[in-house]
Amino acid sequence: MNELAVGLNEVLDTSIAGAFLSRVGRRMYFPKGIVAQSDEAKQKADRYNATVGLATSKGQPMHLHDIMDFYKEGVFRPSEIFNYAPGGGDKTLRKIWKDEMIRKNPSLKNKLFSQPLVTAGLTHAISLCATLFFDEGDTLVLPDLFWDNYDLVFRELRGCSIRTFRFFDNGRFNSSGMKEALMSCDSEIVRILLNFPNNPTGYTPGEDEMNELVSALVSVASCGKKILVICDDAYYGLFFEEDTAKESLFSRLADIHENIFAVKGDAATKEDMVWGFRIGFITYASKGFREEHLDALVKKTLGAIRCTVSNCDRPGQSMLVKAYEEGANVGKDKAAIMKEMEMRYRTIRRAVGKWESSCLLKAYPFNSGYFMAFDTGEHSAEELRLYLLDKYGIGTINIMGSTLRLAYCSVENESLEDLVDTIFKAAGEIWN
Secondary structure (H helix, E strand, O other): OOHHHHHHHHHHOOOHHHHHOOHHHHHOOOOOOHHHHHHHHHHHOOOEEOOOOOOEEOOEEOOOHHHHHOOOOOOOOHHHHHOOOOOOOOHHHHHHHHHHHHHHOHHHOOOOOOOOEEEOOHHHHHHHHHHHHOOOOOEEEEEOOOOOHHHHHHHHHOOOEEEEEOOEEOOEEOHHHHHHHHHOOOOOEEEEEEEOOOOOOOOOOEHHHHHHHHHHHHHHHHOOOEEEEEEEOOOOOOEOOOOEOOOOHHHHHOOOOOOEEEEEEEEHHHHOOOHHHOOEEEEEEOOOOOHHHHHHHHHHHHHHHHOOOOOOOHHHHHHHHHHHHHOOOHHHHHHHHHHHHHHHHHHHHHHHHOOOOOOOOEEOOOOEOOEEEEEOOOOOHHHHHHHHHHHHOEEOEEEOOOEEEEEHHHOOHHHHHHHHHHHHHHHHHHHO
């Protein structure tokens, strides 16, 4: 059991509440991960706060101007704001999102996959997968560089075990390590979660790497193992290099093999810059599915939504629909934000490149998303994080003790070089 959970249990066991904790309740804790470290940075990071995966400019979240302009009298009918949303989400929004998925992933055209269901953010979509497809004791395969919330959702909430493989092999996605991890699972039913662009590294496989990845999954499926592949597409679309695979892994797996069941979790959160709206989506596909299979999955998912959040945010869905259908600036705003993010990416690549010969920090490969990350090797990422925060007023994220993550999306472009230089300076001060 996690030591944070043990500490909380010791406190609660001195009260009546301790007697009522369930097995899940006893395992539950608030990790000192990204959210907790970000809260700490808000108090101390008065210079740069490179902790939160939220794109900002001049201290404010980037956004669609059409949505901001909706906040005035007479734009919406009361029913578009105050009504309950349907359990699966606004039907118009679901259709729009499916159409957008096909536009962004042309190979999905003419493939059978479910109408996306609206979830309360992408985390909710991941949690629904855990609820519907994982029992206590099941194993989830993950790369060794992963978002800390997976640990909470699958290990602590569902009681699953996590088996990892090395993310990189000579600077490329480690498809052979992934295959070995899946094949080493005792069960004939295996589960894996893949997140591209990756959090924390900001890496997406190139086209040839993605082909190798898919071939490895098909090879495992052809051996008789049934594979659930959860595609976490939180940062989908933030691709900055020509050779990066631009289509979601989901589109490649949707009809690839009868033994591969693909689930896509994505969200308007980053794709449409509406972080606080908490609007995500969950979508299903497999070569072996017929319409009745998709219908049954949708109904089970509706049940899982019903018994947790009941239904999702109504005003946010209405605003997204209106922006898509009537907004004059959506495309222009997205293009401008993408241009800014690519500029920050290019700047931080140059800044990191200056320190390539340093033995203190080694940058993991990165080419997409909001982040980049350093391998701190034998040194403590937490020690460096706290030193940066306390001495320099710089907020960063420690991932599992040996990875320091920078969210360059939330630092102005002109400050990124200074940010990187200061990080290496601080590392030299404490480790040399």
